[in-house]
Amino acid sequence: MADIVIVGAGPAGISAAETLCANGLRPVLIDEGARAGGQGYRRPADGLALDMNRLMGSEAGKYAALHRRFEALLPRIDYRPRTLVWAVDGSTLHLLRDGRTETLAFGKLLIASGAMDRIAPLPGWTLPGVFTLGGAQLALKDQGCLIGSRVAFLGSSPLLALAAKQYREMGAEIAVIADTTPLSAKLSALPELLRAPRTLARGLVYMAASLRAGTQMLHGVTPVAVEGQSRVEALLLRDQRGRERRFACDAVALGYGLKPETQLADLAGAQFVHDPDFRLFLPKIDGLGRAGPALYLAGDGVRIGGADAAEASGALAAHAILGDLGRPQDIAAIRQLARRIERLRAFQRGLARAFAWPKAQIAALPDSVTLCRCENVTAGEVRAVMSREFGPIEVNRVKAMTRCGMGRCQGRVCGPALQEIVAATAGCDGAAAGRLRGQAPVKPIALAAAGTAA
């Protein structure tokens, strides 16, 4: 039995652990990764001579500070790396560590599970050489690898320019940065983005760097296809004026913003509500991150806010735990954290509006495009099942009939696009299309992990 368990060792999990330790508590910190830091502040594999200062750029100071703080924290917490939480059942966590399952009972649970890329499929997106934007960055930070030597960046995200800058600095050629959002939409979001001027300035610096380096940067594109025989050879787009443009490349990174990893929160009993700006179902939380009697959510795993907001929301959720344990409350600190998170998350909300998820483009995808790559289900199969008599109009039923979202990733990749195709085919908005419900195991587990029968 552990009094407090934190799941996730990114900035939210680490700062939560720090706040609890400062109050004399010793939390368990569970990390699916091998080294703390989460995805954004990921540490390279041991023995890899990678210049993280150069790679992290303006965030190098924060990166170094977080890891220093974690090292100082390590003797005072129960840190469990390479440990997957595959189920939450009441007040018991089911873990997978070193290929074996085990359980851990908890008193209070703080989930800071982070985020992953949201993907909009396009013809050819399952070709070898197509990566998520986050995957492209991880290859760099974790292994010092590039996904290709001439890389196209496609999506709807300010991070396209950031990743392109990192890739260029590590020696890659950039075929194009192609954003589905028109420039006008970005400009009209400026007032909201000015709420975090420093972050906005950083984004503009990345864009300027791309322009200086002579990289083609297109706004308002319509993706047509990734082309290639057995792997990526080119990215085909229509530009804002409707002209078809082909960019030769050997890899494509796709990034349409991030989506919180909410499966564990779902299993732990969080309630969900549809957010029209992000066009995602998000767990309900109170102002401090409480999602249930003993459940707390922080970081990008509950609301996309970026690393700084994650760090503050981890600390804030830890304050909520302290309060619920009857400890004295540091009201000033709580107010300051809450204000900071509110400002940073509002900025991200502005970004989500500016760099909109291209729902109309997804709804218009050709029937032949693969929607679910695990189970090999096309958009056309989903539409055909829905158009039959007594056909489903809700995502869980569509999944049952077509197997879309039923495979290894459990809809983590295809879910958002499935949502749009179902909504458009049923003629309803995103909320009415329903939410793919989470089920354990949240990630595949081998039979052998269960041990042998008595």
Added chain:
Amino acid sequence: MSERTTDVAIIGGGLIGAWTAFFLARRGQRVTLIEKGVVGAQSSGVNFGNLRLQGRFPGQYPLSLRSQALWEDFAGLIGEDCEFEQTGHLYLAYDADEQAKLEGYAEVSESYGLAIERIGPADLKRRWPWLGERAVAATFSARDATANPRLATPAIARAAARHGAVIRENTHVSAVDRSGDGFTLTLADGGSLSCGALVNSAGAWAREIAERFGETAPVFPAGPPQFVTEPFPYLIGPSVQAIDGSVIFRQIPRGNIILAGYPRTAADPVTNRAPVPPAKTLAAMRALARVAPMLAQCHVIRVWSGIEAYLPDMIPVIGPSETTPRLFHAFGFCGHGFQIGPGVGLCLSEMIVDGATPTPLEPFSIGRFRSATAVSEKFRKEFD
């Protein structure tokens, strides 16, 4: 009295209701099927998909064999495919007691004309080399089959509709009353319906309707915990079951293995959910690895369950009401309803149209619950 809206109303659009609507509509009856959600959800959509003939309750064989003939003609009857596959069913025994039980089942099956093949350990290993070492005996029935339950019920409902049945989804029945020699149904949306005959196929929600007419059956909801692995090359062949109930599995054409195992899991008919406890997932994984050790590194990717209706003697209620003429019950299929679904629908249509069915259904009478209820050994084994 006012003119009737329909000849027969069916409450519950699961597999049983859909088959009943299909056969009645085919006989020219005006049928209205009322479903509170969507057709083929809950137990009809989430079950294992087993069309198993081996090891059934003995009194059920006439119904079961009649049903299998209908499943074998599914594409012809319904005009759609439901992934029907006659792969056979392999029953495994792991000790002398289990072997004796297996032999008992085989003799019952054979007495009803089912061909059962007895297989010793050496032949087991030769024919299914992926089996573990420990099985001492097995029986194989080639006529057993599987189908995809998620596809079957909506397909049957579409076929019923083509024959003229009216199917009303997302419709709640708020009251059922006797009116003259028929019934009046009041719907939650304010509408009403009058009919000459009423079929209660409301599954885990059927008890309330029976009690409205002065009879009852101790139905309770539970869920079958089920699991699926990632796909891998086709290898298994038949559906395979350990006779102790610890695991049953089959490999679907896509390559995934679907597995299930006792004990069953609690279900909530109010929230419509039957969550699978992780401990049951682990137990089923261990049981599968015991039967097929070569799958040890195969990954479970997903689990699911749904709400089924159970009765303590593990036998369904099928047949006429004992209190009310022209009321017919078919519920409480105890996790074994998928295979007998078409036969139940056909028999009910015969009872309603012809006044009788040639298939013996006496063991399934609702009247058995007037006296003390027998609790079956299966019940004790399948629940925790």
